[in-house]
Amino acid sequence: MRCGGRTFLSFSGCDYFRLSTRREVLNSMVQSIKHHGGSVGASRVTTGNHPLYLELESRLASFFGFQSATLVSSGYASSLIAVQALTTPPARVVMDEKSHSSLRLAAGFLEVPSYSFAHRDTEDFHRRLRERGEGSATLVLTDGLFSFSGAVPDLTQYAKGLGAGDVLLVDDAHGAGVIGPRGRGVLDSKPRLSPNQLILTLTLSKAFGVHGGVILSSRAFQANIHQKSHFFAGHTPPPLHTAAGTLAAIDIFESEGEILRGRLAETVNRLRMALRHGGLDVPPHPGPVVGLIPKSRAASRRLRQSLLDASIYPPLVVYPGAPLGGYYRFAFSSEHGPAQLDLLARVLLRHKSCLGPMP
Numbered sequence: 001m002r003c004g005g006r007t008f009l010s011f012s013g014c015d016y017f018r019l020s021t022r023r024e025v026l027n028s029m030v031q032s033i034k035h036h037g038g039s040v041g042a043s044r045v046t047t048g049n050h051p052l053y054l055e056l057e058s059r060l061a062s063f064f065g066f067q068s069a070t071l072v073s074s075g076y077a078s079s080l081i082a083v084q085a086l087t088t089p090p091a092r093v094v095m096d097e098k099s100h101s102s103l104r105l106a107a108g109f110l111e112v113p114s115y116s117f118a119h120r121d122t123e124d125f126h127r128r129l130r131e132r133g134e135g136s137a138t139l140v141l142t143d144g145l146f147s148f149s150g151a152v153p154d155l156t157q158y159a160k161g162l163g164a165g166d167v168l169l170v171d172d173a174h175g176a177g178v179i180g181p182r183g184r185g186v187l188d189s190k191p192r193l194s195p196n197q198l199i200l201t202l203t204l205s206k207a208f209g210v211h212g213g214v215i216l217s218s219r220a221f222q223a224n225i226h227q228k229s230h231f232f233a234g235h236t237p238p239p240l241h242t243a244a245g246t247l248a249a250i251d252i253f254e255s256e257g258e259i260l261r262g263r264l265a266e267t268v269n270r271l272r273m274a275l276r277h278g279g280l281d282v283p284p285h286p287g288p289v290v291g292l293i294p295k296s297r298a299a300s301r302r303l304r305q306s307l308l309d310a311s312i313y314p315p316l317v318v319y320p321g322a323p324l325g326g327y328y329r330f331a332f333s334s335e336h337g338p339a340q341l342d343l344l345a346r347v348l349l350r351h352k353s354c355l356g357p358m359p
Contacts, residue, residue, distance in 0.1 A: 008308075009340055011330040012315035014147070016178050016288055017252075017260050018335045019209030025248045029210075032244035040240060045226060045233045056243045057214075059250050064176070064184050066216040067195055070225050071243065073235050075173045075203025078213035079106040082169060082199050083139070084229040085221060090167065091136035094128045096120065096143065096153065101320060103141045103171055110139070120146075122157040129161045137165035144172025144186035144200075145179060148317070148329060149359040150268075150287025152179070152186050159191030169199040176200075177207030178264065179286050183257045196220060204238075210245040212238035264288055264334040267341065271332065274345035280352050283359075288332040291359045292348070297325050299354035303347075310347050327359075 019025050032052070042048030053071050060069035072078050083106045093107045097116040107114045115131075118124040125140075132138055140162070142153050152175065155168070162168060172185040180188025187200055195218035204212040215225060225232050253260070271290065272282045282290065294300035300316070307314040318326035330344065348355075 006311065008311050008313040009343070010313045010315075011332060011336070011344065012313055013333075014174060014206045014331045015209050016207045016264060016331070016333055017209065018333050019207070019249045019252060022209070022248075022252065024252060025209060025245045028248035029241040029245040032241035036240040038239055038241070040237065042236065043232075043234055044237050048237060050240060050243075052240050052243045052247075053237060056247055059247060060214055061216065063250055063253070064187070064200065064216050065190070066200065067219045068217055068222040070215040070217070070222050070232075071237060072213040072215060072232060073238055074211070075171075075201065075205065075213040076102045077231065077235070078201035078203075078215050079103050079141075079169065079171055080109055081225060081229045081231045082106070082201055082215050082217070083110055084231055085224040085227075086139070086167065087224060088137065088165075090139040092132065093139045093141060094125070095141035098143075098146060098148070099141055100143050100147070100171055100173070103143070103169075106169075107139075107141060120151060120153050122154055125158060126161045137167075138162075140166065140168045142168075142170055143174075144170045144202075145175030145287045145289075146359075147174045147289060148291045148327065149283070150174075150285035150289035150291075151283065151359075152286060155186060155191045156189075159193050162193065162197065164194075164197075167197050167199065168193060169201065171201045173201075173203040174206055174287060174289070176202040177253060177257075178261065178288060183207075183253055183261055204242070204246050204249075208246050208249040210249060211242040212246065260334050264332065267332050267334060267336050270338060271330075271341045271345060274342065275348060278345065278349035278352065280349065280355070281358060290330045290332075292328040292330070293356040293359065294325070294328070295354055295356050299351070300325055300328075302354060303328065303351045306347050306350060310343060312344060312347060 040048040057069040093114040098119045117128045175185035200216040275282045304314040316326045317329045
């Protein structure tokens with residue numbers, strides 16, 4: 001990337017396979033713009049629907065192994081749209097304490113008691129479930145792959161505590177297309193739940209390299225989205241050219257996915273092994289992300305300057321709820337080369353005494 005007239009090596013984006021630059025994806029988008037224009041200009045429940053959206057939903061449902069997929073304007077909005085479509089509002093929400101802000105927004109919409117459990121702690125999760133009253137339905141919210149660390153929850157253990165009326169909603173924005181034997185993310189091996197108990201939301205702006213959000217669910221729940229979600233009814237869907245680009249991305253995943261995921265895994269493993277060899281305690285998380293929390297603002301400034309001196313863009317993340325002063329999140333692509341990873345490792349290891357425990 002270029003900034004201030006200089007060229008920097010970037011580990012800041014989450015285009016994990018750089019499909020946004022692939023010729024097949026770009027050509028599909030250009031042809032769609034020429035044929036369909038820039039926008040449908042209306043909600044899908046009025047005059048803004050299109051066969052291209054239906055084709056994409058069918059392909060996404062097949063790719064992820066769900067009965068149906070619903071395309072929406074963004075990944076951030078997908079969880080809010082999903083909770084608006086619940087047949088019966090839950091009596092309470094139980095969520096991972098480090099869930100993404102989009103899930104917190106969705107929980108707030110329901111206006112029911114909300115309880116957090118310790119991050120990825122199955123014992124604390126089950127303790128929270130046991131606190132419910134008789135017959136009270138619970139909505140469980142969690143990220144699939146946590147963007148700040150690359151960690152994943154044990155959804156199989158979560159599912160064991162759920163009752164027939166409970167629902168598990170997983171936001172797998174960073175895991176979809178990236179992890180799992182078939183690239184289905186954290187739900188590549190689904191927990192044993194009925195189709196109406198499991199909802200998966202994701203974005204198309206990470207692994208797929210395009211734009212838009214998706215809600216994967218049962219067919220009955222998809223019908224609820226159309227009938228009950230005011231957000232879905234009133235919002236304009238992603239432009240048609242992004243749907244065309246996503247279809248091209250799915251083609252790439254179906255033909256090259258195993259190779260791309262293997263290359264990405266090798267990239268992440270190389271960096272993590274170098275950091276471990278240098279004395280940093282790097283957790284063995286499956287996601288293509290390494291998070292680093294400086295011990296102080298002064299330590300953060302020193303790391304930032306060293307990264308700049310090495311022509312590496314410093315990816316400091318200051319999200320609401322993030323550690324004071326932010327943290328550094330290094331996101332890796334299947335296209336990062338060995339020399340680039342070794343350079344990053346050398347810079348990080350020079351500052352290992354300034355870094356706190358890795359998330």
